[in-house]
Amino acid sequence: MNVPATPAIAGRVLHATLDLLDRQLRDRNGKLCGNVDDLEITRDESGQMFVTAILCGPGILAYRMGRRRLGRWLEEANRRVHDTPSHHERGERTRIPIELAGEIGPTIEVAVDVDDLASHDMERWTLQHIIGHIPGNSSRAHQ
Amino acid sequence: MPLGKRRRRLPAGVAGVAGVAGVVFVLTAGALASGCSEHSVGPARTYDDYERKSRTSAEVALSAVETVRLLAETSSDGNAWGAYTSVSISEQEDTLAEVQGDYASIQPPDHRSDDLRAELTDLLSTATDHVAAVRIAVRRGNLDGLEEIAQPLIDDSDALQQFLDSIER
């Protein structure tokens, strides 16, 4: 589903895109990379509102459900543990521009790599510090 | 997905109620899981109360005694092996000890209850001794002779049954 930029049908589009909320995301390689935790909605000069980005990452769902402090804590905790270079702006790794969202099947496919997303940081951290140390982590189970 | 077709969501109210219910549920469950037990030793304030607790205790004791009897019989028939019989009998012995301890610690509310207490405490004590004898025998490896050693339990069982009948309403 592609969201057109013209505000004219923004109203109807808003309805439809709210159905995007909480849906499962897959990256360009088909890997699960979080849910649509929230949506970024922009208002243009004529007052029309339309969705400009999908938001996904630690703390965002908590914010949306009203647990601001929890959301902030989760966001901070994640920032401390991830090892992405600091030149990435805060919020850049939790924001997926809506143009990158396609929809194939029951999940929403986004044209990003799972490693670009903050939602995957803890997964990587867990791999490096815990799972990676346990023997047998890299092969499929015995058939 | 066709534009404009909204997915039906639960209205916020229902979801909120579900959320609250969920929390209440978890708390209740937690409280219950940590608190209540069948052999709960709350105080008995009336004779009826005490009688009820006496009945429950006697029933549990009867079950334990009968289980040990059946285990002894099964073992003597060669139908079970040592570990099974031994562990099972120990479990019942522990149950009996717990009932004995719990019952003894309930404060009898009046003098009428004292008679009840005296009678049941006596029965429990005798039963405990006899069950211990069976446990000692099984741990010594005497699997075939268990039925004989468990003979006294028949009387214990009858006595407990009589006790229960006597306080039956």
Added chain:
Amino acid sequence: MKKLLGVALGVLSAIGGFVDMGDLVANAETGARFNMNLAWVVLVGVIGIIVYAEMSGRVAALCGRPVFDLVRERLGPRFGMANLLASFFINSLTLTAEIAGVALSLSLVSSVNYLFLIPVVAFLVWLVCWRMSFVMMERIFGLLGLCLLVFAVTVWKIGPDWNELFSATTHPHVPHSETVFTYAYFGIALFGAAMTPYEVFFFSSGAVEDGWTKKDLGENKINVLIGFPLGALLSLAIMACAHLVLAPRNIGVDQLSQVALPVASVMGRLALAIALIGIFAATFGAALETSLSAGYVVAQYLGWPWGKHNAPRTATRFHVVIALAIVGATLFGLTGVDPVKVTEYSIVLSAAALPLTYFPILVIANDPRYVGPDHTNGRFLNALASVYLVILVLVAIATIPLMIITKGGS
């Protein structure tokens, strides 16, 4: 031919995998206390699980995602969170009960105190979750679970008055020694044991792990329509053994060892050994399922990668949750809490939370966006499923009050 074998294995695994610690305890306890007067609850419960398991299998096959995964997006994150919290808590209690059950069955053959065996069992459970393939897990423990058929053989050997057995099932009454409240309480416990939520989480996620698609819908139906009822027969056999051997002796079931006692008494050592193998397989299999379910529900709600199908490194947080769930359950078990009591609480609380689990399944199975326009529920199925939902709500409402009134069933 190979396909037939696969279907047969699936059915057999469903039969053997139907029974867990909750069923063992609940069926034996009620058989000893209420004779066969609560047998009808098992039958009602099995129809319920058939209806809803078929729906969750269908959803998983047609949209490639398990039902729980869809709860958040279909019913909102708040409902999903309530569902997650309740499910995870009950699941943890159940996991404790199952691990304790495995440890108890091992202690009955080794004389080692079951508390020492709990950490060993926990480690084995984790290891199997880590290394054994999903299919192999289902097959091995499902098939070994068929050893529980020895209970049915025991009933046959006793040669009971079949008329009497059937009449109690079809014309149940509250025994004189019990009250309506304890009858209802144990009925609810039995119902909770028959319809425990983790079963559908596991069944649904398992369908995705096994890679089910549209062409497996038929197999789904067969597994569910044949496997579950026969599994229920195992439950009833356990109940009947308790009724025929323990009840006449005024024996109440408060230990796992007593569940197998009728088999030993009537059929001897070999049968007892088979019964214990069956109990071991049933509880170990259930421990695996509840461990995995812990991972499934958390990972699916939060959108993490999940699944046993691929290497652990592709789903790291999922495996960490599983490990933590096992550790938590182990620690709780090591406090010496009575395994049978924990089991009772887990099934009763399951009963209280059933609507939370099953309501989403009914909604999603009717949604053509997930199952396609041709595979939504038919009218009859919807009617039946809705009736069950009403029953589940009534059961859920009655649970906590009854628990308090009967003081936990005493």
